[in-house]
Amino acid sequence: MRKIVVALGGNALGNTPTEQRDKVKHAAKAIVDLVNEGNEVIIAHGNGPQVGMINSAFAESHLVDTNNPEMPFPESGAMSQGYIGYHLQNAILTELKEQNLNKNVATIITQVEVDKNDPAFKKPSKPIGNFVNLETAKTLEKEKQYIMVEDANRGYRRVVPSPRPVGIVEIDIIKTLVEANHLVITVGGGGIPVVKQGNHFKGVPAVIDKDFASAKLADLLDSDLLIILTAVSKVKINFGKPNEKDLDNLTISEIDNYIANNEFSAGSMLPKVQACKMFLQGNKNRVALIASLEEAKEALLGKTGTRITGGNE
Amino acid sequence: MRKIVVALGGNALGNTPTEQRDKVKHAAKAIVDLVNEGNEVIIAHGNGPQVGMINSAFAESHLVDTNNPEMPFPESGAMSQGYIGYHLQNAILTELKEQNLNKNVATIITQVEVDKNDPAFKKPSKPIGNFVNLETAKTLEKEKQYIMVEDANRGYRRVVPSPRPVGIVEIDIIKTLVEANHLVITVGGGGIPVVKQGNHFKGVPAVIDKDFASAKLADLLDSDLLIILTAVSKVKINFGKPNEKDLDNLTISEIDNYIANNEFSAGSMLPKVQACKMFLQGNKNRVALIASLEEAKEALLGKTGTRITGGNE
Numbered sequence: 001m002r003k004i005v006v007a008l009g010g011n012a013l014g015n016t017p018t019e020q021r022d023k024v025k026h027a028a029k030a031i032v033d034l035v036n037e038g039n040e041v042i043i044a045h046g047n048g049p050q051v052g053m054i055n056s057a058f059a060e061s062h063l064v065d066t067n068n069p070e071m072p073f074p075e076s077g078a079m080s081q082g083y084i085g086y087h088l089q090n091a092i093l094t095e096l097k098e099q100n101l102n103k104n105v106a107t108i109i110t111q112v113e114v115d116k117n118d119p120a121f122k123k124p125s126k127p128i129g130n131f132v133n134l135e136t137a138k139t140l141e142k143e144k145q146y147i148m149v150e151d152a153n154r155g156y157r158r159v160v161p162s163p164r165p166v167g168i169v170e171i172d173i174i175k176t177l178v179e180a181n182h183l184v185i186t187v188g189g190g191g192i193p194v195v196k197q198g199n200h201f202k203g204v205p206a207v208i209d210k211d212f213a214s215a216k217l218a219d220l221l222d223s224d225l226l227i228i229l230t231a232v233s234k235v236k237i238n239f240g241k242p243n244e245k246d247l248d249n250l251t252i253s254e255i256d257n258y259i260a261n262n263e264f265s266a267g268s269m270l271p272k273v274q275a276c277k278m279f280l281q282g283n284k285n286r287v288a289l290i291a292s293l294e295e296a297k298e299a300l301l302g303k304t305g306t307r308i309t310g311g312n313e
Numbered sequence: 314m315r316k317i318v319v320a321l322g323g324n325a326l327g328n329t330p331t332e333q334r335d336k337v338k339h340a341a342k343a344i345v346d347l348v349n350e351g352n353e354v355i356i357a358h359g360n361g362p363q364v365g366m367i368n369s370a371f372a373e374s375h376l377v378d379t380n381n382p383e384m385p386f387p388e389s390g391a392m393s394q395g396y397i398g399y400h401l402q403n404a405i406l407t408e409l410k411e412q413n414l415n416k417n418v419a420t421i422i423t424q425v426e427v428d429k430n431d432p433a434f435k436k437p438s439k440p441i442g443n444f445v446n447l448e449t450a451k452t453l454e455k456e457k458q459y460i461m462v463e464d465a466n467r468g469y470r471r472v473v474p475s476p477r478p479v480g481i482v483e484i485d486i487i488k489t490l491v492e493a494n495h496l497v498i499t500v501g502g503g504g505i506p507v508v509k510q511g512n513h514f515k516g517v518p519a520v521i522d523k524d525f526a527s528a529k530l531a532d533l534l535d536s537d538l539l540i541i542l543t544a545v546s547k548v549k550i551n552f553g554k555p556n557e558k559d560l561d562n563l564t565i566s567e568i569d570n571y572i573a574n575n576e577f578s579a580g581s582m583l584p585k586v587q588a589c590k591m592f593l594q595g596n597k598n599r600v601a602l603i604a605s606l607e608e609a610k611e612a613l614l615g616k617t618g619t620r621i622t623g624g625n626e
Contacts, residue, residue, distance in 0.1 A: 016382035054392070057374035057381060064373050069329035069366070075396055079367070082395025083388055085422045086505055090514060093482070097512035106486040109398045109420035169406070173419040176493040182486055192399055199410035201403060 002224040003040045003178070006031060007214035009230050010046025010189065012293050013084060015053065020087050028091035030229065030296040035183065036099050037300070042178060042221060043088065044214040047080040047189030051207075054079050056130050073128070073160065074192050074203030081109050081188035088185050096183075105183035111169040111201055112191025112208050112216070118163035126162040126207045131155035161206045165191065165216040169201060178221060187213040211275035219282045226279045226286070227300070228272050229293045235273065235306040237263045251310030252277050276308045315537040316353045316491070319344060320527035322543050323359030323502065325606050326397060328366065333400050341404035343542065343609040348496065349412050350613070355491060355534060356401065357527040360393040360502030364520075367392050369443050386441070386473065387505045387516030394422050394501035401498050409496075418496035424482040424514055425504025425521050425529070431476035439475040439520045444468035474519045478529040482507065482514060491534060500526040524588035532595045539592045539599070540613070541585050542606045548586065548619040550576045564623030565590050589621045 008027050014020045034041050051073075058071035071079070085107025092105045124147045132140070137148040137156035148156045168174070168187065177184045190208030194201035211228055218226040234246040237258060255273050264270040276288035291298075291305030299305030321340050327333045347354050364386075371384035384392070398420025405418045437460045445453070450461040450469035461469045481487070481500065490497045503521030507514035524541055531539040547559040550571060568586050577583040589601035604611075604618030612618030 017385055017388045018382070053382070057370045057384075060377050060381070061370035061373040064377065068370060068373070069331075071370075072330055075330045075399065078395040078399035079392040080395070082391040082393070082398070082422050085395070086388065086391035086424070086516075089422065089483075090424065090507070090516070094513045104483065104485045106483045107422035109395050109402065109422070111399070111403065170402075170417065170419045172417045173490060173495055176490060176495060177486060180489040182489060194403070200407045203399075203403070 001038050001040055003042070003221060004034060004225040004227060005042045005044060005214055005218035005221065005223045006034065006296070007211060007226070007228045008043065008045040008293070010048040010050060010084075010210070011231065012229070013045070013050065015049050020050075020084070024087045024091040025095075026293060027088065027229075028095040030293055031092055031183075032095040032099050032101065033297045034300060035096070035101060035103065040178065040181070041183060042174070042217065042223070043092075043183065043185045044187045044210060044217055045084055045088065045185070045189070046210040047077065047084060050084055051076050051080040051189055052129055054083070055128070059129070072203070073205040073207075074194070077189050077192045078109060081107065081192070084188055085185045092183060103181065103183060105185065106177075107185040107188070108170055108173055108177075110174075110186045110188065110191045111194045112165045112187060112213055113167040113169060113201065114163035114193050114195060114204070114206065114208060115166050116195040118161070120161040120163040120206070124159040124161045127151060127157040127159050128207065129158050131157055162209055163193065163206055165208050165213045168217060168220060169194065171220050174217075175221065187217050209271045209275070211271045212278065215275035215279040218279050222283065224286060226276060226288045227296065228276065228288070228290045229296055230272065230290060231292060233292045233295060233304055235269060235290050239263070239265075247306045250306055250308045252280055252308075253310060255308070273308070280308065280310060314351050314353055316355070316534060317347060317538040317540060318355045318357060318527055318531035318534065318536045319347065319609070320524060320539070320541045321356065321358040321606070323361040323363060323397075323523070324544065325542070326358070326363065328362050333363075333397070337400045337404040338408075339606060340401065341408040343606055344405055344496075345408040345412050345414065346610045347613065348409070348414060348416065353491065353494070354496060355487070355530065355536070356405075356496065356498045357500045357523060357530055358397055358401065358498070358502070359523040360390065360397060363397055364389050364393040364502055365442055367396070368441065372442070385516070386518040386520075387507070390502050390505045391422060394420065394505070397501055398498045405496060416494065416496055418498065419490075420498040420501070421483055421486055421490075423487075423499045423501065423504045424507045425478045425500060425526055426480040426482060426514065427476035427506050427508055427517070427519065427521065428479050429508040431474070433474040433476040433519070437472040437474045439473050440464060440470040441473055441520065442471050444470055475522055476506065476519055478504065478521050478526045481526075481530060481533060484533050487530075488534065500530050522584045522588070524584045525591065528588035528592040531592050535596065537599060539589060539601045540609065541589065541601070541603045542609055543585065543603060544605060546605045546608060546617055548582060548603050552576070552578075560619045563619055563621045565593055565621075566623060568621070586621070593621065593623060
């Protein structure tokens with residue numbers, strides 16, 4: 001039996017409740033297939049479109065009537081964990097029953113600790129929320145101390161820091177459930193980012209990359225395998241060039257070389273391969289897989305996906 | 314060591330994230346005081362104002378731009394569990410550390426099963442969301458098949474069914490965590506209401522009373538004690554009359570008599586005493602307490618609150 005952390009992309013979950021209710025079925029199938037082959041599975045997921053939708057709904061409601069509160073980012077993230085987690089656990093339970101597996105599944109609202117001295121706090125880089133015009137951007141910078149950046153002719157967007165995860169506050173809860181053979185959905189959207197202040201964990205407006213949070217989770221659970229499910233079948237090099245190439249295998253030292261050659265784009269493949277590297281470095285027997293949601297089962301059987309090893313290098 | 318389910322009222326948690334972040338500290342203090350006296354504590358809570366706020370924010374955002382989705386009631390409830398649960402678990406963890414207690418706490422996104430033949434589905438009674446005028450009410454009835462009722466000159470509101478809980482989908486997860494001595498926050502807002510359809514649990518637009526859901530939880534966990542924390546110190550009879558009286562003790566047979574005499578109002582004390590009765594009937598040694606949030610500790614010591622017994626009658 002292998003212990004596997006599966007990280008699902010938020011983009012694969014759709015933009016409305018109706019879409020999400022439909023799309024989680026594919027994710028549930030992929031996950032329960034892994035369970036049915038005797039694996040212990042822990043589920044992590046992104047929340048980019050969903051947390052944006054929640055944050056924007058409150059912002060718009062506040063514009064209509066200032067008595068309606070705006071929703072800060074940590075609280076919007078907590079809502080997204082409930083919203084996505086409910087649909088995922090509901091669909092996974094149905095699929096477990098369809099496959100005659102007598103198991104339980106639940107979502108844990110999860111806080112992920114970040115370091116208040118993380119350099120990311122000095123250099124916010126993660127765009128969130130709606131595009132606004134220059135005038136609104138200036139008002140937000142002045143009134144709310146938001147940092148706004150222009151994005152390729154589409155207008156201005158708020159950017160927040162994307163610090164690295166250093167710990168998972170609810171890890172003991174997660175371990176208890178995994179040891180009892182339950183399925184757990186956790187670190188949704190990378191987790192609610194919190195910093196330690198004495199006895200208190202304070203929520204901060206930031207976004208933890210879900211791939212790094214998943215790698216931290218897989219590391220703390222000492223998983224055998226981290227599977228990052230995305231929209232593409234394999235990691236590519238020379239992307240978009242005549243010599244574009246799919247990679248079946250990848251090692252940590254190759255990752256370093258490819259990163260030095262700017263092979264991976266910052267917003268998509270770079271954090272995934274970096275997260276895999278972080279996970280692999282914890283134990284030489286670990287394996288990471290990057291594959292498409294539809295081909296998760298085949299990737300696990302070695303038929304597709306990019307298999308990453310080399311923690312022993 | 315006693316096993317105690319504590320049910321917190323949603324009204325005690327405030328109407329904005331800032332208010333809630335402050336108010337959960339009182340609830341956390343009351344809960345951790347119970348833990349510190351050696352009790353095993355499971356936390357349930359209401360979500361009336363919060364789920365209304367979430368549902369309304371999406372409704373208003375949809376009015377501004379129909380590309381923004383409206384949020385159905387089950388999904389709004391799931392969001393409220395994440396939102397309230399995050400603040401509660403965050404504040405409880407801080408208070409545990411303040412009191413030097415080495416324990417963990419987390420929120421479980423929880424679905425509660427209701428019977429699709431529950432008579433409540435034929436007679437929606439629970440008002441939710443904003444007040445609207447007659448014209449909007451008629452449009453909503455026509456376009457969305459909402460049932461709208463007039464509310465004492467304040468306008469029209471949607472009403473949804475309030476069916477009784479018959480089961481808690483994630484009960485095995487909750488039991489595992491309670492047995493491992495973790496604190497669990499569950500059945501938030503009475504739980505996300507679902508009905509069984511073959512292998513699937515389908516979310517339904519309804520509101521499960523949080524007191525009934527808490528009683529069901531306490532029953533399934535075979536708790537010793539159910540504490541319903543509310544805004545008043547004790548259950549009263551002859552409410553608002555010259556002979557108004559606080560009750561220190563109450564038995565099931567007295568509850569039945571008082572209900573027959575219309576002593577308890579439908580929207581507030583009636584479901585609380587009915588929920589206590591339901592819990593007590595499961596085992597003759599059980600005790601229920603109705604007390605104020607501020608006096609939880611004193612009520613447990615028998616100094617205040619209304620103590621309800623009589624499961625053996």
